[in-house]
Amino acid sequence: MKIGSVEFGKEPLFLAPMEDVTDPAFRLLCKRFGADMVYTEFVSADALIRNVKRTEQKLTIHDEERPVAIQIYGKDVDTMVEAAKIVEEARPDILDLNFGCPVKKVAGKGAGSGMLRDVPKLLAITKAVVEAVEIPVTVKTRLGWDDQSKIIVDLAEAIQDCGAQALAIHGRTRAQMYTGEADWTLIGEVKNNPRMRIPIIGNGDVTTPERARECFDRYGVDAVMIGRGAIGRPWIFEEVKHYLQTGECVKPYSMQWQIDIIKEHVLRSIEWLGDERKGIVHSRRHLAVTPVFKGIDHFKPTRIAMLRAETLDELFEIIDSVGNRE
Ligand SMILES: Cc1cc2nc3c(=O)[nH]c(=O)nc-3n(C[C@H](O)[C@H](O)[C@H](O)COP(=O)(O)O)c2cc1C
Numbered sequence: 001m002k003i004g005s006v007e008f009g010k011e012p013l014f015l016a017p018m019e020d021v022t023d024p025a026f027r028l029l030c031k032r033f034g035a036d037m038v039y040t041e042f043v044s045a046d047a048l049i050r051n052v053k054r055t056e057q058k059l060t061i062h063d064e065e066r067p068v069a070i071q072i073y074g075k076d077v078d079t080m081v082e083a084a085k086i087v088e089e090a091r092p093d094i095l096d097l098n099f100g101c102p103v104k105k106v107a108g109k110g111a112g113s114g115m116l117r118d119v120p121k122l123l124a125i126t127k128a129v130v131e132a133v134e135i136p137v138t139v140k141t142r143l144g145w146d147d148q149s150k151i152i153v154d155l156a157e158a159i160q161d162c163g164a165q166a167l168a169i170h171g172r173t174r175a176q177m178y179t180g181e182a183d184w185t186l187i188g189e190v191k192n193n194p195r196m197r198i199p200i201i202g203n204g205d206v207t208t209p210e211r212a213r214e215c216f217d218r219y220g221v222d223a224v225m226i227g228r229g230a231i232g233r234p235w236i237f238e239e240v241k242h243y244l245q246t247g248e249c250v251k252p253y254s255m256q257w258q259i260d261i262i263k264e265h266v267l268r269s270i271e272w273l274g275d276e277r278k279g280i281v282h283s284r285r286h287l288a289v290t291p292v293f294k295g296i297d298h299f300k301p302t303r304i305a306m307l308r309a310e311t312l313d314e315l316f317e318i319i320d321s322v323g324n325r326e
Pocket residue numbers: 016017018019020021040041042071098100101140170203204205206225226227228229
């Protein structure tokens with residue numbers, strides 16, 4: 001499978017863009033475990049053209065994580081074009097346009113999934129950005145705004161006609177936010193539309209190797225994108241990849257091995273943010289959902305302590321105490 005001139009091989013797995021999650025520290029870990037492409041968290045086009053420092057930081061990419069996509073969102077054509085040119089200077093392999101974010105502060109202003117209510121604007125942005133930059137432009141969106149407007153099959157064709165070189169579809173509507181189950185049938189319909197030539201990346205609720213296999217086989221997608229399933233579990237890419245290639249599950253990872261990865265992630269986050277406390281607070285999202293500690297008896301008080309720890313010494317002592325208990 002190819003996007004522009006970027007080659008991905010067979011049945012690639014992509015790390016989904018996630019705000020506050022897919023920073024360089026996490027992306028590099030996912031890459032190490034086999035993610036075939038990683039995305040930055042979404043970057044505000046408005047903030048980018050205003051030179052907001054924290055936003056510019058989000059454009060930092062490392063050669064080791066390539067291929068990497070930088071994702072932007074915004075609500076008007078000129079701003080998106082200007083932001084796209086700034087992004088191009090950061091030299092990502094791909095520029096991705098976010099037309100899927102459901103949160104009020106974004107969609108309510110007409111950006112992200114808000115664009116699903118203004119398709120002419122969505123298409124105008126896509127076309128203008130494609131014309132403005134040399135790198136491949138891709139789009140990530142949802143099935144539609146709500147149950148009554150699941151427009152993705154027609155929209156996908158129109159997005160392709162604007163020159164987008166791949167389309168990632170999260171199998172939910174904006175109205176669903178993150179509730180209910182992702183519906184992959186429409187993703188499959190887009191893929192089976194004989195007019196579609198660009199790669200279709202399926203996304204939504206892939207958390208097991210078996211489900212990834214099913215998504216490739218049943219819906220025919222060109223790539224599977226994994227988001228929440230990777231939080232606190234960056235090795236999911238290795239698990240899924242191994243299964244796709246061999247039909248077998250990886251040997252279970254030891255508790256100590258998983259703990260070492262979790263600790264490494266905390267250290268990398270601290271390094272990235274340049275501050276111990278900030279790095280620890282940032283890691284809590286991963287610590288809270290990681291499967292590493294699942295099923296441990298009487299874990300609740302330890303969990304609470306782990307998510308309250310303020311220093312690295314304190315946090316690692318708690319994590320190590322769990323490893324030693326097992
Ligand atoms: C914490 C969080 C942040 C997200 N941020 C973004 C984002 O910046 N850009 C985007 O396109 N999607 C974003 N998403 C949506 C994911 O990319 C993905 O479409 C969604 O989580 C469904 O995939 P999953 O079931 O594998 O998690 C975010 C999701 C989560 C949970």
